[in-house]
Amino acid sequence: MTDFQDLFVISTSLILLLGAVAVLVIDILFPNNRGWLSVTALSVLFIAIVGAFLQFSFGDTQIAFYGAVSLDQFGLFFITLVIIVAVIITIASSSWALKLDLAGEYYALLLVATGSMALLVQAQDLILIFIALETTSIAQYVLVAITREDKSAEAGLKYLISGAIAAAIMIYGFALLFGLAGSTSLSDIAVFVNSSNSDIRLAITIAFIFIIAGFGFKMALVPFHGWVPDVYQGAPTRVIAFLSVASKAAGFAVALRLFYTGLGGGDTFIASDWAMVFGIFAVFSMFVGNTAAILQTDVRRLLGYSSIAQAGNIAIGLAAVSVGNTVGASGVLFYLASYLVTNLAVFLTVIIISERIGSYELKSYAGIIHRSPVLALVLILGLLSLTGIPPTAGFIAKLYIFNNAIQTGEIWLVAIVVIGVINTAIAAFYYLRWVRIIALDPPEVDEEYTFVISGRMQFVLAFTTIGMLLIGLAPSRLIDLAQNAASTLL
């Protein structure tokens, strides 16, 4: 394989990372024309997504850099996801970022975070996974603190410290795995796991529990969730919208990659340990996230806990790996895609509403439906989708992931699904209470004001809303995509 072909395999992340540099250069060359920054960032993202589609049509799985990186549909699925998130956030930031001192850096870091996530989901080597994960993390630490206000800086520091600890634990796990297998390449580790017997079961289990600390931090799973509420509250809401979807998706992608490629998939002797660990994480995440969310009065904290609970739901898909093929994994992919449109719809409306009314208090959302029926309806639809009420994407996503867990035919997974559906009832309590506040409660202040939704915001709102309804009403196409993408893991 020639060097050029190697570059083709990682071209998406290359485009994004070079684009970040381009944004910085433009920022330096034209300091007074900051409107161009978002245009540049958008065009970089556009080129990247076109590149990803070209690679997608290429079909076959390709390996490059001596097996460190692979190009497959699984990776491309996630690359598309994170780029879509980045596009939406860039569009939603275009007027807000102008007021930042660090507008150039903001877009550059967004592109770096996206680019390194794209590399992360392609990585086939522990070292590369670690480097890509750290690159995206560092970009996100800075993004969280980018406004340099007290709250934002505090959130950034919290995020940095807990992230650093998680990364440290993860590298312990990597070291253990390397010590056992004698290689950092996932495929070599798989060969080792397949050829060894259950004597090393404990060692491998400990290794991947350590590693999960790193991914679990990204996914916001309990017990690695401590940073979530504070960072969600303190950081700029656009950055959080990015984190809550893209970062979570990347975490799940690496976990799936590690399991199927590195640990040998569902047929090995450690598959049940893996499933059990994620089953436990799922149960705790759902209960902690949902019960804590009930008590919140700040919508950002509420969404933070809700994101923990949702991560618990997705983790059921990771627990369902023993179904033998990649059905459980496809549930994770499908759920993340519907979570993307749902959560972004909620965050975008929260951004528009809260910046207008100047408050993130839950009760200040009273009677929003009278001020702006459109915004209220999008937000209500998003909340219904988060709850899992038809005809939205969230309903199908939950149904699909629960069904996948049942398909394993294991009693303990049925128990987890029962816990999952009971948690849906708990979640309904606070999501629907929010719906009630928006739609039914009388407005708090009589002052008349209106919402102005810019054309760009209208575009992204329409995109996410149509996405929610489309996935909710005609999900077959996305299910096919998710299943095909997941099947390339094997």
Add this chain to the structure above:
Amino acid sequence: MLTFYLFAPVAGALLIAMLPRDQENNSKYIALSFSLLAFITSIITFISFDTSKEGYQFVDSFDWITSEIGGFNIQYIVGIDGLSSPLILLLGMLSVVSILISFNIQYRQKEYFIWLLVLQTAVAGVFLSLDLVQFFLFWELELLPMYMLINTWGSGRKHYSAMKFLIYTLAGSAVMLVAFLIVGFEVGTFNIEAIVNQPPIDAFIPLSLLFWAVMLAFLVKLPVFPVHTWLPDAHTDAPTAVSVMLAGVLLKMGGYGILRIAVPIFPAQAYEFRTILAILAAFTVVYGAVITLQQKDLKRLIAYSSVSHMGYVLLGIAAFGAVGMSGAALQMFTHGTITGLLFVMVGMVYERTHTREIAEMQGLMHNMPKIGAVMLIAGLASLGVPGLSGFVAELTTFLGAYKMHPIPTVAAVFGVVLAAGYILWTFQRVFHGPSDRKWDNLSDANQWWEYVAMALLVISIVGVGIYPSVITESIESGIEPIVKILEAVI
């Protein structure tokens, strides 16, 4: 045809949603015309339904979700048999009635009629669905309009009652979903007809557990002691039209679910637990009646009498014979019209007196002879006077149940005695006696919509009472296949 019936109300709701604010007053006419369309459709299907043919008729279907792996194939399939055909008619009629009696709603009438129409579609979906997942989808969809309607247009502790209703139903249906998924996994399809033809013989979860998981949702909905407590609250605080829908058709979803899903899919388990079901039923009848006697609030009184009457439905089903189950199905229809009418009348009285305290009312007959007369018809029908529809249903139920469960049946017959007590006593307290000064300037029923609503229900009560085979012929053809399934396992 049925697809039109199912989605006509939602189409009306969309139309109302697009209505400008200043034409809000027209929303009731739009709602009425769309629900009339559905009603007419249901009359046509009911008349042209061929009781001599086996299986479902007027079937519309297409593959909604297909997936190659993971057993996630869901159909959109609607159809009726002799069991659901009368219920569809009942729903069509009660929807028209509930829209008519809401004609003087002023507070946010646009949203009110939207939710009422959505509710109609959701309930219709439950009665029409022939796919387990589709059934569940509509079952969940029904929660949202109910929650909104009670929460906004209710009275008293409406927030509490709405949330209680929501949590009870969600918790009940949670395990039902899991059971559905397991059944789907074992049989390989979610199509109800296919599953009933080839019911699961064994599953990795004991079938009796699955049976109870499904039954729980239906028993909560029916409702049966001890999971009935949401009903009096919801009824008391709901607006009149919602009470009519709740008593008239929503409770029937429970009985219908047992007859359509729980018994045919788990015939052996249902038969095994027949005694428990019969005892629960008899206890509900007597307990409900005793509690009814103690009520001071007119609406709460009718609500508890509903609990008592739904006990007959369960008793008839627990007989597991053609006669008893036909009686139960007939009781569902007649209770829908009778209690629907009772709630309509209570609503009319409340609208005029602005109180529901029985102690504060007396001699209302002087001022409202028409309302009193119709109330008397409904009351007599409710306590089972021959010549009115309640009598036929109760008699058939008792005849069918006595052979299988003599003691519970005798106990339940005692409930009829109590019913005579509370109905006549209440009627005497409210309508008889000297006229009270403070009610002097109250008007009788005087609006055309009130007349139409009353007339529709009275005609159906008297009609079915005199000539029951209008309904029973259809019901018997629907019960027959269920009895055959049961005979095969007994």
